[in-house]
Amino acid sequence: MRIHLHIGPDAATAERVQRVFDAARDRLTAQGIRYAQAPGARNHTRLFMAVSDPDSPDSLRFHRGFGDAPSQAALRADLLKDLADEVATHAPRHLVLCAAQLGTGLHNRNDLLRLRDLLADLSDEITVHLHLDDPARLLARRYGAQVLEGRIRPLSLEQSLLERPDFAAAARATWPTPQPHRSLFAEAQGAGFWLDLPTLAASWADVFGADALRCHTLDPGALFGPQGARVALAALGIEGDPGEAGAEPLPEEPSAVWLARARMMNDVLLRYAAKQGAPIPRALWRKLLVEIKRPGPPIAPGSLHRVSARFAEGLAALATAHPAVDPARLRPDTPAGDWREPDPELGFRATQYLMAFRWRIDAAMKDERDKAALSAALQPVDGAQPVDRLLSPGAQAALPDSAKQVFLRLRRSAYAPHNRLGMVDEEALAAPFSAAQSRMDATRRVIVACMKNEAPYVLEWIAHHRALGFDAFLVYTNDCDDGTDALLDRLQALGLVQHRDNGAWKGRSPQQHALDLSLKEPMLRQADWIAHIDVDEFVNIRCGNGTLDDLFARIGDATNVAMTWRLFGHNGVTRLDDRLVIEQFDRAAPRHVPKPHTAWGFKTLFRNIGAYGKLSCHRPNRLDAEKAGQVRWVNGSGQDMTDEVLRNGWRNSRKSIGYDLVQLNHYALRSAESFLIKRQRGRALHVDRSIGLNYWIRMDWSYARDITIQRNIPRVAAERARLLEDPVLRALHDEGLAWHRAKAAELHANPEFAALRDQALALDLTEMERVAYALALDMDS
Numbered sequence: 001m002r003i004h005l006h007i008g009p010d011a012a013t014a015e016r017v018q019r020v021f022d023a024a025r026d027r028l029t030a031q032g033i034r035y036a037q038a039p040g041a042r043n044h045t046r047l048f049m050a051v052s053d054p055d056s057p058d059s060l061r062f063h064r065g066f067g068d069a070p071s072q073a074a075l076r077a078d079l080l081k082d083l084a085d086e087v088a089t090h091a092p093r094h095l096v097l098c099a100a101q102l103g104t105g106l107h108n109r110n111d112l113l114r115l116r117d118l119l120a121d122l123s124d125e126i127t128v129h130l131h132l133d134d135p136a137r138l139l140a141r142r143y144g145a146q147v148l149e150g151r152i153r154p155l156s157l158e159q160s161l162l163e164r165p166d167f168a169a170a171a172r173a174t175w176p177t178p179q180p181h182r183s184l185f186a187e188a189q190g191a192g193f194w195l196d197l198p199t200l201a202a203s204w205a206d207v208f209g210a211d212a213l214r215c216h217t218l219d220p221g222a223l224f225g226p227q228g229a230r231v232a233l234a235a236l237g238i239e240g241d242p243g244e245a246g247a248e249p250l251p252e253e254p255s256a257v258w259l260a261r262a263r264m265m266n267d268v269l270l271r272y273a274a275k276q277g278a279p280i281p282r283a284l285w286r287k288l289l290v291e292i293k294r295p296g297p298p299i300a301p302g303s304l305h306r307v308s309a310r311f312a313e314g315l316a317a318l319a320t321a322h323p324a325v326d327p328a329r330l331r332p333d334t335p336a337g338d339w340r341e342p343d344p345e346l347g348f349r350a351t352q353y354l355m356a357f358r359w360r361i362d363a364a365m366k367d368e369r370d371k372a373a374l375s376a377a378l379q380p381v382d383g384a385q386p387v388d389r390l391l392s393p394g395a396q397a398a399l400p401d402s403a404k405q406v407f408l409r410l411r412r413s414a415y416a417p418h419n420r421l422g423m424v425d426e427e428a429l430a431a432p433f434s435a436a437q438s439r440m441d442a443t444r445r446v447i448v449a450c451m452k453n454e455a456p457y458v459l460e461w462i463a464h465h466r467a468l469g470f471d472a473f474l475v476y477t478n479d480c481d482d483g484t485d486a487l488l489d490r491l492q493a494l495g496l497v498q499h500r501d502n503g504a505w506k507g508r509s510p511q512q513h514a515l516d517l518s519l520k521e522p523m524l525r526q527a528d529w530i531a532h533i534d535v536d537e538f539v540n541i542r543c544g545n546g547t548l549d550d551l552f553a554r555i556g557d558a559t560n561v562a563m564t565w566r567l568f569g570h571n572g573v574t575r576l577d578d579r580l581v582i583e584q585f586d587r588a589a590p591r592h593v594p595k596p597h598t599a600w601g602f603k604t605l606f607r608n609i610g611a612y613g614k615l616s617c618h619r620p621n622r623l624d625a626e627k628a629g630q631v632r633w634v635n636g637s638g639q640d641m642t643d644e645v646l647r648n649g650w651r652n653s654r655k656s657i658g659y660d661l662v663q664l665n666h667y668a669l670r671s672a673e674s675f676l677i678k679r680q681r682g683r684a685l686h687v688d689r690s691i692g693l694n695y696w697i698r699m700d701w702s703y704a705r706d707i708t709i710q711r712n713i714p715r716v717a718a719e720r721a722r723l724l725e726d727p728v729l730r731a732l733h734d735e736g737l738a739w740h741r742a743k744a745a746e747l748h749a750n751p752e753f754a755a756l757r758d759q760a761l762a763l764d765l766t767e768m769e770r771v772a773y774a775l776a777l778d779m780d781s
Helices: 011-023 025-029 045-051 059-063 069-090 101-105 109-120 135-147 167-172 197-208 228-235 256-276 282-291 301-321 350-377 386-390 393-398 401-410 426-430 455-468 484-493 510-518 548-555 625-630 672-681 693-699 708-724 727-748 751-762 767-780
Strands: 002-006 033-035 094-098 125-131 213-216 445-451 472-477 498-501 529-532 537-541 560-567 602-607 612-615 620-623 662-666
Touching: 011 025, 011 094, 011 135, 011 228, 025 033, 025 510, 033 069, 045 059, 045 069, 045 101, 045 109, 069 109, 109 125, 109 197, 125 197, 135 256, 135 301, 167 197, 197 213, 197 301, 256 282, 256 350, 282 350, 386 401, 393 767, 401 767, 445 510, 455 484, 455 537, 455 708, 455 727, 472 484, 472 510, 484 498, 484 727, 510 612, 537 548, 537 560, 537 708, 602 662, 620 625, 672 727, 672 751, 693 751, 693 767, 708 727, 727 751
Parallel strands: 002 094, 002 125, 033 094, 125 213, 445 472, 445 529, 472 498, 560 662
Antiparallel strands: 529 602, 537 662, 560 602, 612 620
């Protein structure tokens, strides 16, 4: 196996490479090319954090909890295990790793040696890929990023070093000693040693070997175009077919005036943090800089022509030594005078803004101090923890210390769960419900689903969604043991469903494989509206008469509706019963539960206008840039959220959450017996992740009562009964139910599953305690 290590140093280029490879991961994996997931879903920052200087914590490591050497060592061990497991699972010929921080942040030889030694446990065939560009263009882009991370020194810093014989060493000498607890980080403040690209190349070649280094250039227009994935793969020298990527506009650079303001603001913020003896949270710092934003042209790379001239000879030598370098791509911009920091405009004074922002900064600093005080609350006093006084008896024993710490923070935060969100149209929900007219001949409103061993639940799910006005169902199954596939075949014979065998799925996810295939189906190509949902998810239209027509009348010209999950727990139901799911389970998560991340996940009901080229689990992806202006996303209350999710995102934020018109009732557990069977079955999307107690903790929300979907019960029950009049369908349903009951009995007799059931049912937590436990599990994993 050959490891391809893309080290930047240009962040914009690296981020585009990461996006296109992330989108093509499954397709590439099937071809023996694995874009690694263990170091990070997209940006492989875990790899960078694992090998950076232990004595010099960077901002990433500090804010993600790996600032001290022991935590970093634990991260390194975990990462190596995860990478080894990923390689063992997929056995790729090529393993691709990509993080621009490797090129810009690993600033001494020991860092590179740590990286080499970590990767050597996986393979001794390593190619280091260095992307070259004109240093002045690289500096202009990187300086903007540094300023938005807190840099206080202007570009004259780099210019003052140009006459030094060893620019890289002189630049490293400007990196200050990090002081994380006053928001001072070396990589944000120091000059870019990596601008000396020939020296950077030599340092990596010295550690990994001259034959291991490959320098190349990329055409930005091609990389950000629809063939971007192929361009990126070709640059790595790998043959493969990653498919088309959605075109993206070239990244917009911040204005030079804004950067001047932000740099001055950074200076006063850094001095204020030092005086107060507490850090300013990154999120707030960035928000304050955004609030002083001014429009205008970005820094002109031509004004940094002295930087281009300083390294021109060395770059020419690299271009000669590396055939993949196009000298035309290294040509600097036309000189445009010498760089000078522009006037910040409008009489800007950073100290005045500091006074205006001070109350927000002080409040945030108080929160930081409170975090330090939390550890004291977790220290035993006379054998007991003070925090236990605030917890329920069950939580005192069940919650680990990390969850108790999260619990204390939650109690005073905006993320505390509650049910005071949105409104319910009680008059509409009390209205008599009549079914939507069947439109099976039109097949214009289509649900795509993937199933495995779901026989007892299929008929109710079909009946419910037909009542809402969905016309057609395209269902993929794989490896069914309970007769789900035969039941769906019968439904297809009755003209109600199109069933496809997905048993030959390839890649990491049977679900994604099925969704890729679905796009070739005439049913989807001809559809007006499409939704991908699972059999444990029920669309709950809460407006009008509860049909799709009522929903569409309320959302106007919207093309995409984010139907947010409302997570329903097991509601005290332990046994598998042949009753309607929507009748048995009426206890759910509160409306306001922004954490854990699963609680506000959404599935998308979208108009088929050809704006997206890929269907993924939660949403359509690969936006066609030419059709971006036609897309309008709304949340479950009909409020616009296009800017937040146009290109990516699968969950709502506190800004975009809404349930008033439609929600997606997610019965992830059903009964305790159903949970055991689901745990034994495994997952459709993340087949490499098990379903255990952690899953129960995240999904068992049995608090707020929500019966809004139950006005559908008479029609659903009648439609289900009508389907069961077919003797073949009745027999298949009964056989599936018997299989599940037998499987439940078998699992009850298995000590491992019996222990899991007992653990789950004994877990009695309040809403706040459950959120705290789930968040602690997320951090621990």
